Amino acid sequence: MNIEPNLCRVEDALEIIVGKWKPIILLHLLKNGTMRFSDLKRSIPNITQKMLTKNLRELENEDIIERFVYPQVPPKVEYSITEYGKELEPLLHAMHKWGVKHALHKQQYKFI
Amino acid sequence: MNIEPNLCRVEDALEIIVGKWKPIILLHLLKNGTMRFSDLKRSIPNITQKMLTKNLRELENEDIIERFVYPQVPPKVEYSITEYGKELEPLLHAMHKWGVKHALHKQQYKFI
DNA sequence: TCCAGTAGTATCCTTTTGTATACTATACCA
DNA sequence: TGGTATAGTATACAAAAGGATACTACTGGA
Numbered sequence: 001m002n003i004e005p006n007l008c009r010v011e012d013a014l015e016i017i018v019g020k021w022k023p024i025i026l027l028h029l030l031k032n033g034t035m036r037f038s039d040l041k042r043s044i045p046n047i048t049q050k051m052l053t054k055n056l057r058e059l060e061n062e063d064i065i066e067r068f069v070y071p072q073v074p075p076k077v078e079y080s081i082t083e084y085g086k087e088l089e090p091l092l093h094a095m096h097k098w099g100v101k102h103a104l105h106k107q108q109y110k111f112i
Numbered sequence: 113m114n115i116e117p118n119l120c121r122v123e124d125a126l127e128i129i130v131g132k133w134k135p136i137i138l139l140h141l142l143k144n145g146t147m148r149f150s151d152l153k154r155s156i157p158n159i160t161q162k163m164l165t166k167n168l169r170e171l172e173n174e175d176i177i178e179r180f181v182y183p184q185v186p187p188k189v190e191y192s193i194t195e196y197g198k199e200l201e202p203l204l205h206a207m208h209k210w211g212v213k214h215a216l217h218k219q220q221y222k223f224i
Numbered sequence: 225t226c227c228a229g230t231a232g233t234a235t236c237c238t239t240t241t242g243t244a245t246a247c248t249a250t251a252c253c254a
Numbered sequence: 255t256g257g258t259a260t261a262g263t264a265t266a267c268a269a270a271a272g273g274a275t276a277c278t279a280c281t282g283g284a
Contacts, residue, residue, distance in 0.1 A: 005139035009211025027117035074230035099121025185250045186260035
């Protein structure tokens with residue numbers, strides 16, 4: 001039941017979902033299944049191409065998403081969640097739920 | 113059921129548990145209830161005083177932990193999880209569980 | 225002929241995060 | 255009288271994350 005603090009693996013999970021963009025990218029891919037690079041870019045306002053590319057590469061290296069290149073010009077590249085990556089969904093939901101609750105809590109205790 | 117990606121609150125949860133030290137600090141406090149600054153320092157090898165102080169302040173500002181100062185010399189300061197902070201425990205457990213699974217998965221798919 | 229669209233890379237910059245080390249005041253103990 | 259312990263702060267630095275902007279190759283369409 002208890003996690004022995006110095007044997008904790010929370011960081012391993014965090015490394016994958018952490019950052020300003022990874023959760024949003026994952027939620028978009030979970031929602032839509034497969035998306036092109038430009039779909040993601042359009043769906044996520046403010047993200048720069050550099051950040052989108054970087055985060056996609058990192059998720060790919062962890063086997064969370066897959067990248068498929070169509071050999072054509074202009075280029076077409078599709079990204080999708082792997083079966084394994086789908087296992088992150090409950091975690092993202094739990095975090096989202098807690099986040100909603102926390103936003104509310106913050107409002108309340110800040111004005112007491 | 114589905115999170116609308118652009119309304120997602122995952123970041124709100126992440127901001128609180130993210131970083132090299134916060135999960136370990138929280139797990140120690142969840143395990144022991146109350147700890148002095150020096151207890152935490154001793155229990156977390158390699159953390160610097162600056163980082164410990166900084167992270168404790170941030171957790172305090174989010175109402176996750178409480179700080180109690182005994183007016184004596186040499187100083188004595190105790191930290192403990194708030195009731196509200198305890199609600200993070202299931203999330204930490206879920207992340208830990210996923211982290212364990214991921215460490216295993218990594219071993220497997222890297223050698224195929 | 226010129227422009228838009230694709231999926232990036234390259235370069236430079238700022239901000240955040242983390243490390244290393246030295247320093248503080250005061251009391252107790254030998 | 256000098257050392258240890260407590261809970262920090264101050265300073266300087268290194269590394270990582272993120273942002274802004276310009277650039278590429280190639281094609282199809284106006």
